[in-house]
Amino acid sequence: MSSTAVIGLQWGDEAKGKIVDLLTDRHDVVVRYQGGNNAGHTVAFDGQTYKLSLLPVGTLRPSITSVIATGVVINPAALLGEISQLRARNIPVGKNLLISDRAHVIFPYHIAEEAVLEDSRGVNAIGTTRRGIGTCYRDKASRSHAIRIGDLYFPDQFRARLDEIVTQKNTILKALSPAFQPLDAGQIAEEYLGYAEQLREHVTDTTAFLHKVIAEKKRLLFEGAQGSLLDLDHGTFPYVTSSSSSGCGIHSGSGVPERHISKMIGVVKAYTTRVGGGPFPTELNNEIGQHIRDVGREYGTVTGRPRRCGWFDAVAAGYGARISGVDCLSVMLLDVLSQLDEIQICTAYEIDGCVTKDFPSHVAALARAKPVFRKLPGWKRDISGVRKLADFPAAARAYIDSLSELIGKPVEIVSIGPDRDQTVFCS
Ligand code: IMO
Ligand code: MG
Numbered sequence: 001m002s003s004t005a006v007i008g009l010q011w012g013d014e015a016k017g018k019i020v021d022l023l024t025d026r027h028d029v030v031v032r033y034q035g036g037n038n039a040g041h042t043v044a045f046d047g048q049t050y051k052l053s054l055l056p057v058g059t060l061r062p063s064i065t066s067v068i069a070t071g072v073v074i075n076p077a078a079l080l081g082e083i084s085q086l087r088a089r090n091i092p093v094g095k096n097l098l099i100s101d102r103a104h105v106i107f108p109y110h111i112a113e114e115a116v117l118e119d120s121r122g123v124n125a126i127g128t129t130r131r132g133i134g135t136c137y138r139d140k141a142s143r144s145h146a147i148r149i150g151d152l153y154f155p156d157q158f159r160a161r162l163d164e165i166v167t168q169k170n171t172i173l174k175a176l177s178p179a180f181q182p183l184d185a186g187q188i189a190e191e192y193l194g195y196a197e198q199l200r201e202h203v204t205d206t207t208a209f210l211h212k213v214i215a216e217k218k219r220l221l222f223e224g225a226q227g228s229l230l231d232l233d234h235g236t237f238p239y240v241t242s243s244s245s246s247g248c249g250i251h252s253g254s255g256v257p258e259r260h261i262s263k264m265i266g267v268v269k270a271y272t273t274r275v276g277g278g279p280f281p282t283e284l285n286n287e288i289g290q291h292i293r294d295v296g297r298e299y300g301t302v303t304g305r306p307r308r309c310g311w312f313d314a315v316a317a318g319y320g321a322r323i324s325g326v327d328c329l330s331v332m333l334l335d336v337l338s339q340l341d342e343i344q345i346c347t348a349y350e351i352d353g354c355v356t357k358d359f360p361s362h363v364a365a366l367a368r369a370k371p372v373f374r375k376l377p378g379w380k381r382d383i384s385g386v387r388k389l390a391d392f393p394a395a396a397r398a399y400i401d402s403l404s405e406l407i408g409k410p411v412e413i414v415s416i417g418p419d420r421d422q423t424v425f426c427s
Contacts, residue, residue, distance in 0.1 A: 003027070003220040004263045006330075007247045008227030009320035011236075011274040013300075013307065014267040015332035015415065017041030020057040020223045022413075022420060023265075027221035029065045029213055030058025033253030034243035035225035036073040036106065036136070038129040040301025044418040048089070051301055054079045055086070055097070056223050062092050065213075068099045069206050071243060071253025073136040074149060075106040076195035099199060100206040101150030105192070107162075109169040109183055110135040116176045126239055127276025129302050137232075137242035145169075149203055152196035159189045207255035214260055222250050222261065228320030236363050239278025247324030258325075266326030266409065268317050270334040270399070273307040275300050279367040282310035282346045296336040313346040313371070314406035319359035321407050330413035331403060334396065335422075340378040345402055346371035376402060384417045389426045 004023060008014040021043040024030055037053040043060060044050075052059065054074065056066040068074065083093045110132030117135075118125045128134060139145040145165050151158050166185035173180040196203075210220065226245035229235045234246055243249060247264055251257050271292055274280045283289065289309045292298065298307040321329070337343055348357050349369035360366045379395035386392050392400070392414075404411045414424040 003222070003261045004265060005222035005224065005247060005250055005261050006265050006267060007224040007324045007326060008245070009229075009266040009268050009317045009324060009326065010227045010272055010313075011229045012227040012245075013040070013273055013275065014227055014269050015042070016224060016267045017043050017052065017057050018332070018415060018418065018420075019265065019267055019330050019413065020221060021045070021060065022423060023221055024058050024061050024064055026219065027064070028218040029067060029210070030056040030221045030223055031067045031069050031210065031254050031256075032056040032072055032223050032225065033069040034071040034245055034249040035241065036131060036133045037075050037078045038131050038133045038241060038302060039225035041223075041225070042301055042418070045420045049418070050086075050089075053082060053302060055082050055093075058221070058223075059086065059093060059097060060091060062096050064096065066097050067206050067210065068097070068103060069210070069254040070100040070102040071249060072100070073104045073106055073133055073140070073243075074099070075131065076192065076199060080195060080198055095201065097202045098204050098206050098209060099149060099202045101148065101203050102205075102207070103149050104136055104140045105147045105149055105152070106132040106136045107147070107192070108188060109166065109173065110139070112173055112180065112183070113169070116173060116180075120176070125277060127278075131302070134242040149196075149199075152192060153200075153203070155193055158193070159186075162189045162192075210254060210256050214256065220256065220260070222254065224249070228324045229316055231323070234323045236278050236366060239276065239363065246320065247326065263328070264324065264326040265328055265330055265412070266321050266324060267330045267332060268312070268403070269332050270312060270337055270403075271296075272310045272313050272316070273298050275303070275305050275307050279363050279369070280308055280310055281316075281349060281366065281369045281371050282313045283308050284310045288340070291339070292336060295339070296333055311344045311346055311371070311373070312403065314403065315346060315349055315357055315359055318357070318407045321409055326409060328410050328412040329404065329407060330415070331400060331411050332415045334400070334414055335382075335384045335416040337399075338379060338381060338383055341380070343376050343378055343399060344373040345376065345406065347374050347406055348372040374402065384422060386416055386424060387421075389414070389424055392424075
């Protein structure tokens with residue numbers, strides 16, 4: 001058993017894509033199991049940068065099979081766009097990409113509904129990526145208005161069903177937003193039937209496929225999207241995404257029980273970022289936050305929004321590590337902190353006069369949390385060329401050791417730049 005999972009322990013954007021890419025050559029199958037094109041996974045090699053959103057990172061290596069499993073929500077136009085972009089860069093995408101026939105489909109009304117909902121909430125908006133992710137998952141949970149990829153291959157039933165759904169959606173959207181122009185069910189049906197034809201060679205029962213390859217002792221790599229603190233059940237609700245983006249989602253999203261996974265790798269940035277709304281105790285609304293944003297190029301891959309930046313929060317990431325059940329840590333973007341004189345790590349929260357290391361279950365309590373910081377000296381040296389743990393400056397070693405101690409897990413990988421070779425394996 002040598003399957004692995006890569007899970008973000010913060011609010012997403014932990015550079016999971018780089019770790020998945022590094023591990024692909026030790027695996028046979030890469031599996032995306034939740035989220036949709038709200039994710040933005042960046043991979044750099046051979047002087048090229050690839051940004052993937054729905055496609056698993058494994059797609060960049062044609063010898064690997066990549067699976068978009070049942071728990072993912074799929075915008076077919078976005079998916080086909082990504083596939084053609086890769087093909088245009090001479091990366092073949094064929095039978096090596098499998099798409100679950102049980103995955104749910106994002107339609108234009110999902111995107112329209114999300115825009116209306118977000119616009120109506122002003123400063124209290126969730127700050128979503130506006131890709132129709134939450135509204136699609138909502139329809140999946142309520143079932144009556146949901147369409148799965150497999151439904152697209154029964155055109156008559158699909159057309160009739162979509163007609164019924166679009167009629168209702170038009171009524172709702174018109175009531176919520178009088179300027180809304182009704183959608184044409186027939187036109188959407190034909191458009192989506194066209195997408196279905198283009199995707200046909202990829203669509204299959206991925207759960208059956210995954211169990212077949214497990215029986216053949218193939219090695220699976222599970223690629224988490226978003227992060228543990230954005231998990232619908234366990235994250236900072238309601239400022240979360242609509243899927244199980246902690247380790248909890250692997251089983252439900254792929255149909256593969258966790259006992260088939262031998263290693264869960266928790267990915268953390270050496271600091272913290274967040275996009276969208278919600279409390280962020282260690283946020284730095286000052287020149288240090290701006291410095292981190294500039295050096296770390298902290299702008300959203302999907303939406304281009306500037307990311308909120310702050311010190312590493314060991315209370316939050318420690319909670320993420322516990323709910324996701326990770327075995328070890330991969331610390332990313334350590335090089336971004338290289339110019340700072342002093343670096344801080346949040347070790348506890350003070351909430352209403354009480355100091356706690358527990359992560360609050362309610363965002364109102366998190367919003368009142370004042371971080372208790374440990375201060376460490378900066379290393380003030382370029383570390384992007386370091387390739388061995390022993391070659392890090394002592395202050396950088398001390399920083400890595402503090403993260404490990406506070407989260408209670410060993411650090412196995414440290415990343416000091418976007419390229420594959422800017423990686424230090426600690427064991
Ligand atoms: P990767 O995989 C960071 C955030 C959005 C918003 C909230 C809900 O690149 O780490 P949604 O559109 O999912 O309903 O938005 O979740 N969010 C992410 N933040 N990285 C991501 O993915 C994210 N995907 C969603 O900014 O706050
Ligand atoms: Mg991202």
